[in-house]
Amino acid sequence: MTTISKVRYSRRSLLKAGGAAVAAAALPAPMVWGQETKNITLRQFGTGVSNLNEVAEKVKEDLGFTLEMTALDSDSVTQRAATQPDSFDIADIEYWICKKVWPTGNLQAMDTSKIANYDKIVGTFRSGKLTPESVIAQGTAPHTVGFTTGADGKEFVQEESGWMTLIPTIYNADTLGIRPDLIGRPISNWSELLNPEFKGKASILDISSIGIMDMAMVVESMGEYKYPDKGNMTKEEIDLTLGIFTEAKQNGQFRAFWKSFDESVNLMASGEVVIQSMWSPAITAVRSQGIPCVYQPLEEGYRSWGGGIGLSASLSGMELDAAYEYINWYLSGWVGGFLMRQGYYSAVPETSKNFMSEDEWGFWFEGKPAAGDITNPFGQVMEKAGAVRDGGSFYDRMGAVACWNAVMDENQYMVRKWNEFIAA
Amino acid sequence: MRNNSVIGWLLAAPLSLVLLVFLVAPIVMIVVVSFWGATEWSIYPAFQFDNYAFLLTSDVTYRVFLNTLKYAAITWACTLLIGFTVAYYLAFHIRSLTWQVALFLLCTIPFLTSNIIRMISWIPFLGRNGIANSTLISLGVIDEPLEWLLFSDFSVILAFVHLYTLFMVVPIFNTMMRIDKSLIEAAADAGASGWQTLRHVIIPLTKPGIMIGTIFVVALVMGDFITVRFMSGSQSANVGRMIQNDIGLLQYPSAAATAVILLVTVLLLIGTLLRFVDIRKEL
CATH class of the missing domain: 3.40.190.10 (Periplasmic binding protein-like II)
Known part of the structure; x- marks a missing residue:
């Protein structure tokens, strides 16, 4: 895991923090550290699905810096990511949007060696195969636009190159609803x-x-x-x-x-x-x-979709480190548990398991009958004891994807x- | 003399400036952008007729404009009928001014809430299991719920009439109140029946009010997009929705071109209407 640097300052944070940060830099280390992170603000925008205030609050609590969330519809998200690279630090977008936006050069590739849980990310987002036997579905499958050639890569590559365009965060398999x-x-x-x-x-x-x-x-x-x-x-x-x-x-x-x-x-x-x-x-x-x-x-089968976090090309220095810190935190389980208890899936399910009760994990992920009432993260009862998730387990559902949003x-x-x- | 003209210019300047900045400039901008080009996520300056060519050669455009005009015409007829009747009742059947004002204010009360809320509240009322259908079924009038009550042209026009009738009532009531009562007495003295008085005295004298109401209603219906979207369940299109779709897909030049054509249509319509009645002379 990377840590926040103690001396590097980007121009923006200097302007924002002004003299205080400079003065703080001269003071003993622990205080500098606190001062630095407190003054960092990362601006994230994306569709409403995962732009949740609870996440921003938890970031402040766990990591110390401020995450500003803006929720927009997917058309506006595309437009903003494509035309206003300086208006955001983190773009929370879907993979098909990435296909449109990446060629503009407004996002920067992410070094997977800095992602602690990279190896635990679900295969769908790396090799494209959930399990070694999986058949890759039609449409804009995430792994086809998930990797690029290098730090400044403009082209997508089909293998795990070590440089990711988006870090997967949230995804699901959609189908028809009936009465x-x-x-x-x-x-x-x-x-x-x-x-x-x-x-x-x-x-x-x-x-x-x-x-x-x-x-x-x-x-x-x-x-x-x-x-x-x-x-x-x-x-x-x-x-x-x-x-x-x-x-x-x-x-x-x-x-x-x-x-x-x-x-x-x-x-x-x-x-x-x-x-x-x-x-x-x-x-x-x-x-x-x-x-x-x-x-x-x-x-x-299902029509599936997936979203991920991309970093603005203009992000550098301490903010970039903070962004990596954020991504690592995102994949470390709390957010995953929060999202999975609403019926979505996390990119690294095994870390989310630590933040869910055994019954919740069994119901949402393994497709087992609920032993007790299943509540959502806000405490509302969603399912009574005995209920089974429609479609069954994670592997049953994500293994039956017929196409991706494209x-x-x-x-x-x-x-x-x-x-x-x-x-x- | 020279002083006067300077004062005249100065007096006219603030309004002209406001109109210039907030009316003329945006319209000019829309016209300019309507000739630009667009990619999937950006627009670029150009002078091309692509947007117009696509619009004017697509039969969808004609169908959508026809549909918009249909909504406008039916809504106009309904609001005129209801608005005229209400205004007539207020102006000629209510004797005391206090009551006239009180009842007039009563008419405006529903308009104190947002028009979106007034519109959306029709949805549960008209739905398959809504109040209207369940009442009719329990009265034995129908056996099966009426499907056409909601998400149909009927519900769209119903919402329009509900939303915009007041815009007809106000100007008509206003002109009716200015009619010299002695004219009506004279008509009665000359032996005219109530119907003849209405036909030959009241309607001609109310024309400016009718015309102003018409302009309001037609302009509002032609420019609407949200009522059509909600009340038709997104199943019908009008010009406003076409523009909204284009904007959602970042096709601003195409949206601008549609807006220009809509503007021209509405101006032509109102220009034609104004040839029948000289509002300024009769106000």
Whole structure:
């Protein structure tokens, strides 16, 4: 683990701390140390998922420096990472965003030898294989954009080069959410989303980059087409996919589309919709209202996503050391436990285990029935004793990933077609 | 004389400056940007017609503009009917000024809350298991919940009418209050029926109010995006949503081009309306 330097100062921290820091530097070491870290502020921005105030508070408590969090939607995150490199120190972004942003040179590669738990990071983010037998899923798989050639690398490399673009922090496997009480029969395929049985009771999310992947899963499941790569469709494939969904829309298949988390919860909880694309915490939110809702594992597998922390290219000196300190702390378990108790996964599950009770670990990670009530980090009861996590264990869920959220070469074309679909 | 003109200029200067900075400059900027180009995450200055070419050749644009005009027309007709009736009742059937003012203020009370809240509160009301459907079912009027109540053109227009009727009531009520009551007495003395008085005296004299209300309602509906998004469950599109989507995807030039076309459409519309009534003369 690196430690904070005692003499190096970046220009920014000098300006900020001013004379106090300089004066402090002349004083005995322990005090210098405290003064230095106290004056460091790291500015992190990202999507709402992991930008949690609890994390910032814990950083202040454990590491002493200040972490400023800004939560934005994924479009704004992309724009900011790509166009305003000086406005942040740490970017908490998804891997597909990294594919867009990395070529701008606004992020710097991270030396994996400075990451204490690097060897314990899940294989998905290193070799691309969760277990040696795993098949790599389609789309922007994290390891394909996770490594670069060197400290100033601009190109992605496919092997573990020792220089990481993002340090993985949080990820999950997404699927369809259903209301078992209103459907009354087993659901096991993505194609059920367009089943006429659910006419006027289905929904899909109106975020093109994610929605198109859900659509591709449905189209493949219906047997209409087999994509060579769902994560990188050709124009014809985009037309075909959206064509099928436009027809379904005009036949009244969809009750509504949703864009924000809350909307998806309301649609499901009110019974307007019985089957839809959904995110894991939304399922929990519906269930906590006492309404049955299942995050249904499907035969074709999951659509997965992953996020990681990237460092701004302009980060240097003491702040850079602090950032490494932060990353090491992030992977050391507390955050992992915090996230895993909400249903996400941590990049280094084994360290998170120390911060979870045996029952929590069994329920969230191993897919065992809960022995007692399972509460989230905020103390709310999420599952009663005896409950089993939808989809089972970590290896069952992350081992069945069929595709990753992706950014396509034909992205702009896809977006235009998506708008036509909404207007159709 | 010369002194007067200087004072005149000075008096006009503050307003002109405000308009210049906050109205003219932003519009000029939008027009300029509408000719720029965009990559996935940045925009670059250029002078190209790509944005317009794409917009004007896509049949989605026409469909979306038509849809927007449809919303505007239906909302206009409903708000006019309701707004006129309410204003008429307040102006001619309520005798005392105190009551007129009191009832008028009553009309504005719902508008003390945010319009987003007023709109969203329709969603649980109209839903499949909402109050409207469960009431109708328990009354035996229907057997199955009505699906078209929510997330449909009906719910969009209902929300628009609810949100914007006041903008019709206020100007119409205002002009009606200025109508000389003796004109109505004269009409009655000359043997006109109530209907004839309405048709030949009140409506012509209320035209400026109707026109101002129309401008409000049309401009608000044409520029809306959030009502359409929430009340149609994102299933319908209007021009505002097109612009919003473009902005979300960082396609500012394309958004600007759409905004310019929308602005031109609305100006043409209002220009046409104003040919029928000279608001300034009749105010």
